[in-house]
Amino acid sequence: MAENFADRLLAAIEAKGSPVCVGLDPVLDRLPPGFPEQVKRTWPRLQEDLEELASVAAVQAFCDEVIKAVADVVPAVKPQIACFERYGYAGVAAFTEVVRAAQRRGLIVIADVKRGDIGSTAAQYAAAHLAGENAPDAITVSGYFGADGLMPFVDAAREAGKGIFVLVRTSNPSAAEIQDFADASGRKFYEHIAEWVARVGAGEGLVGDSGYSCVGAVVGATFPAEARRLRQIMPRQIFLLPGYGAQGATAADCAAAFKADGTGAIVNASRSVIYAFGKPEYADMSWPEAIAAAAKAFAKDVRQAIAAGR
Amino acid sequence: MAENFADRLLAAIEAKGSPVCVGLDPVLDRLPPGFPEQVKRTWPRLQEDLEELASVAAVQAFCDEVIKAVADVVPAVKPQIACFERYGYAGVAAFTEVVRAAQRRGLIVIADVKRGDIGSTAAQYAAAHLAGENAPDAITVSGYFGADGLMPFVDAAREAGKGIFVLVRTSNPSAAEIQDFADASGRKFYEHIAEWVARVGAGEGLVGDSGYSCVGAVVGATFPAEARRLRQIMPRQIFLLPGYGAQGATAADCAAAFKADGTGAIVNASRSVIYAFGKPEYADMSWPEAIAAAAKAFAKDVRQAIAAGR
Numbered sequence: 001m002a003e004n005f006a007d008r009l010l011a012a013i014e015a016k017g018s019p020v021c022v023g024l025d026p027v028l029d030r031l032p033p034g035f036p037e038q039v040k041r042t043w044p045r046l047q048e049d050l051e052e053l054a055s056v057a058a059v060q061a062f063c064d065e066v067i068k069a070v071a072d073v074v075p076a077v078k079p080q081i082a083c084f085e086r087y088g089y090a091g092v093a094a095f096t097e098v099v100r101a102a103q104r105r106g107l108i109v110i111a112d113v114k115r116g117d118i119g120s121t122a123a124q125y126a127a128a129h130l131a132g133e134n135a136p137d138a139i140t141v142s143g144y145f146g147a148d149g150l151m152p153f154v155d156a157a158r159e160a161g162k163g164i165f166v167l168v169r170t171s172n173p174s175a176a177e178i179q180d181f182a183d184a185s186g187r188k189f190y191e192h193i194a195e196w197v198a199r200v201g202a203g204e205g206l207v208g209d210s211g212y213s214c215v216g217a218v219v220g221a222t223f224p225a226e227a228r229r230l231r232q233i234m235p236r237q238i239f240l241l242p243g244y245g246a247q248g249a250t251a252a253d254c255a256a257a258f259k260a261d262g263t264g265a266i267v268n269a270s271r272s273v274i275y276a277f278g279k280p281e282y283a284d285m286s287w288p289e290a291i292a293a294a295a296k297a298f299a300k301d302v303r304q305a306i307a308a309g310r
Numbered sequence: 311m312a313e314n315f316a317d318r319l320l321a322a323i324e325a326k327g328s329p330v331c332v333g334l335d336p337v338l339d340r341l342p343p344g345f346p347e348q349v350k351r352t353w354p355r356l357q358e359d360l361e362e363l364a365s366v367a368a369v370q371a372f373c374d375e376v377i378k379a380v381a382d383v384v385p386a387v388k389p390q391i392a393c394f395e396r397y398g399y400a401g402v403a404a405f406t407e408v409v410r411a412a413q414r415r416g417l418i419v420i421a422d423v424k425r426g427d428i429g430s431t432a433a434q435y436a437a438a439h440l441a442g443e444n445a446p447d448a449i450t451v452s453g454y455f456g457a458d459g460l461m462p463f464v465d466a467a468r469e470a471g472k473g474i475f476v477l478v479r480t481s482n483p484s485a486a487e488i489q490d491f492a493d494a495s496g497r498k499f500y501e502h503i504a505e506w507v508a509r510v511g512a513g514e515g516l517v518g519d520s521g522y523s524c525v526g527a528v529v530g531a532t533f534p535a536e537a538r539r540l541r542q543i544m545p546r547q548i549f550l551l552p553g554y555g556a557q558g559a560t561a562a563d564c565a566a567a568f569k570a571d572g573t574g575a576i577v578n579a580s581r582s583v584i585y586a587f588g589k590p591e592y593a594d595m596s597w598p599e600a601i602a603a604a605a606k607a608f609a610k611d612v613r614q615a616i617a618a619g620r
Contacts, residue, residue, distance in 0.1 A: 025431070082427060082434035088444065089403035096398060114427055116452070117392060118482040118557075121335070121422075124392035134398070142426070144454055144477060146484030167454060172428040174456025181502045184494040192491045247428075271430075 002161025004208030005138055006216070006238055009163065010263060012075035012108045018299035019258070019306070021110060021240070022070045023270025024079040024098060026059040030275050032287040035062060056087045060094040066274050067102045069292040073299055076108040078240075078268050079136075099136045109136040110240065110268075114167065115153075116142025122149050126156035130164075138163030140218055140240065143193050150200060154215060158205050163214045163238075166197045168230060171220030171243035190226070194233040201237055212238050212264070221249035221267060224256035231257055231264065239265035244298070245272025251305030262306050269298050312471025314518030315448055316526070316548055319473065320573060322385035322418045328609035329568070329616070331420060331550070332380045333580025334389040334408060336369040340585050342597040345372060366397045370404040376584050377412050379602040383609055386418040388550075388578050389446075409446045419446040420550065420578075424477065425463075426452025432459050436466035440474075448473030450528055450550070453503050460510060464525060468515050473524045473548075476507045478540060481530030481553030500536070504543040511547055522548050522574070531559035531577060534566035541567055541574065549575035554608070555582025561615030572616050579608050 013019045028036060036058035067077060079102070084095035095111075102109045115125040122145070129139045130153065141153050143166040153164045169179060169190045179190040194217065201207075201215030208214065213236045219227050221243035230239070239257045243249040244267050257265040276294030277287035285293060323329045338346060346368035377387060389412070394405035405421075412419045425435040432455070439449045440463065451463050453476045463474045479489060479500045489500040504527065511517075511525030518524065523546045529537050531553035540549070549567045553559040554577050567575040586604030587597035595603060 027434070080427075080431055080434070082425070082431045082438065085402075086434050086438040088406060088438075089399045091438075092395075092402045093399035112427075112431075114452075115392070115424070117390075117422075117424055118480065118552075121390055121392045124337070124390070124396050128392065128396040128398075128401075142424070142452060142454065144452065144488060145480050145482055146487040146489075148482050148484040149480070170428065170455050170459070172455055172458050174458040177456040178454060178503065178506070179456075181491070181493060181499055183492060189491055189499055193488065196488070242428075 002159070005157065005161055005163030005214035006212035007208035007210045008137070008161070009076070009108055009238060009266065010210045010212065013266065016073065016075040016299070018074065018303045019266045020074050020299045020302050021076040021078050021266050021268040022066065022074050022273050022295055023112070023268050024063045024066060024077055024274065025270040026062050026083050026274070028055050028059060031058060031062050032277050035287070052087055053090050056090045056094050059084065059087070059091070060097055063098045064101050065288050066291055067098070067105055067107065069288045070273070070295040071105040071107055073292065073295045074107070076110055076266060077102045078110045078112050078270070080112045080270070096134050100134060108138070110138045110140070110165065111136035113139045114142055115139065116145055116149055118145060119148040119152055123152040126152045130156040130160055130162045135160065135162065138165060140165045140167065142167050143197065147200065154200060154203070154206070157214050163216060165216040165218045165240040166193070168194050168197060168217040169219045169223060169226050171222045171247055171249070175220060175223070191229070191233060194230050197237060198234045201234070207236055212236055216240060218242065219257055221254045221257065222247055224253040227257040231259065241265050241267045245269040251301040252309070254302060255305040255309035258306050258309065267302050273298055312469070315467065315471055315473030315524035316522035317518035317520045318447070318471070319386070319418055319548060319576065320520045320522065323576065326383065326385040326609070328384065328613045329576045330384050330609045330612050331386040331388050331576050331578040332376065332384050332583050332605055333422070333552070333578050334373045334376060334387055334584065335393050335580040336372050336584070337393060338365050338369060341368060341372050342587050345597070362397060363400050366400045366404050369394065369397070370407055373408045374411050375598050376601055377408070377415055377417065379598045380583070380605040381415040381417055383602065383605045384417070386420055386576060387412045388420045388422050388580070390422045390580070406444050410444060418448070420448045420450070420475065421446035423449045424452055425449065426455055426459055428455060429458040429462055432462040436462045440466040440470055440472045445470065445472065448475060450475045450477065452477050453507065457510065464510060464513070464516070467524050473526060475526040475528045475550040476503070478504050478507060478527040479529045479533060479536050481532045481557055481559070485530060485533070501539070501543060504540050507547060508544045511544070517546055522546055526550060528552065529567055531564045531567065532557055534563040537567040541569065551575050551577045555579040561611040562619070564612060565615040565619035568616050568619065577612050583608055
């Protein structure tokens with residue numbers, strides 16, 4: 001059997017010294033000034049109908065630079081497929097190249113795809129994103145369909161040594177409006193999902209030597225009280241924590257999701273790192289240097305907050 | 311402003327005489343015997359690394375035949391993107407071609423993508439699937455993120471005259487395990503989502519002349535009692551009803567989701583129609599004839615059940 005994803009992720013975290021992840025969410029009009037034009041100039045005879053392909057090329061080239069800038073600092077990157085999918089098939093091709101580029105540099109790749117459907121369709125999504133030589137190391141998935149929708153992902157992950165992170169508590173402001181729906185005892189819907197993820201994730205062949213499961217959970221860092229409670233409900237799940245930085249969560253907020261031994265979660269920052277070149281404190285650096293510096297500051301910030309929280 | 315999607319869909323239903331939809335869920339090993347090989351023969355110098363592209367070509371060619379076979383019978387088709395995405399970027403290119411092929415034949419295309427994320431990412435997905443000349447007429451989306459995750463889809467739909475169907479009650483056996491989570495008054499989670507969809511879908515510029523909103527709902531036909539209750543909660547939503555046929559729902563089950571005037575829903579059948587050539591009753595027909603005959607039988611079955619239910 002392939003090596004357990006949880007074990008691999010924990011080893012990568014240990015090797016890099018910080019449980020952090022950089023999100024690759026490239027949006028064309030936020031790329032470094034002049035960069036898209038620079039990439040476009042490498043397309044010598046650019047015709048009008050190639051404009052979109054040039055945008056894709058810029059997005060991909062930008063991610064390649066981000067990957068180079070952060071590869072020695074963080075254990076993982078999280079490419080956001082929506083940012084690629086918007087360019088159609090060419091964007092999807094670029095997404096695969098970005099996944100491979102990150103893996104070639106030794107990074108764990110958590111593809112943020114948030115797929116989910118009934119069982120027969122989930123099997124197709126699992127074939128798309130967890131099987132084959134171009135597959136990322138893990139993906140995010142929806143839990144809304146229940147067991148028969150989730151199991152194709154779980155089975156594919158077990159078989160291929162991959163991981164999945166099930167959406168439990170999202171990081172956005174409106175999350176509470178939907179996910180805080182409570183039963184008579186005050187138990188919330190996202191806790192209901194969490195209990196189920198804990199059960200599913202304890203299944204045979206899913207828990208690694210580290211004691212963690214390859215079935216993890218997405219838990220918004222923007223809700224530390226909820227994360228603390230979820231840490232109790234899901235002892236074997238690695239939490240993927242979005243929300244640091246641009247969405248407002250601090251490293252101290254993130255610390256709530258870790259166990260006393262400092263393991264159990266990985267913090268993602270996307271926009272605050274990959275667009276760091278716009279910040280005054282990095283004004284005297286090239287844009288790849290600014291991204292590298294922001295990644296280092298991010299990793300250090302999280303490391304210190306976890307240490308302070310013990 | 312572009313024409314309202316709900317009005318367009320209702321007009322298409324009226325023109326074809328049945329509120330039915332054929333799902334395009336092509337899976338290679340279920341295509342007609344010999345058909346993939348036949349398509350592959352049209353690739354004259356097929357090398358091994360083109361094997362996957364030949365599979366994509368077979369899937370696309372199959373969908374083209376299905377579209378031709380059902381275009382005069384049903385108002386809409388529902389291509390399942392997972393079945394294409396599993397072939398990577400080439401599959402996504404084929405998906406776009408299938409969407410266009412169906413639109414060229416005058417069909418409403420409901421792309422079953424089930425996308426959803428936080429607002430900034432949802433905006434990227436909306437750009438991917440609701441904007442531009444290759445966009446389908448409507449997509450399915452997740453409601454799990456709440457308002458800020460949904461609004462980019464709603465806004466894109468309003469602007470472009472497109473539709474969205476928010477996942478409320480899914481059609482699979484495990485749906486109840488997650489979605490029946492109930493509050494102190496016995497109100498279920500999927501009803502909580504439904505009430506919210508009804509509110510959002512009544513927003514300015516969303517309701518068409520027909521009285522229906524371009525914000526619809528996915529409601530599994532496999533749960534008629536739930537569908538009846540949801541019909542009350544969401545008076546302005548068109549229901550997309552998966553689950554007929556292969557998943558076990560009958561036309562009588564589907565009738566529960568319609569209003570007394572026979573409007574308000576569209577029934578989807580995928581496998582029971584597109585793989586109908588395997589059934590004994592169609593044994594004496596070519597496979598496109600079998601698909602056409604199954605689509606006609608499906609449309610008639612639903613039409614009669616709605617009439618009987620009035």
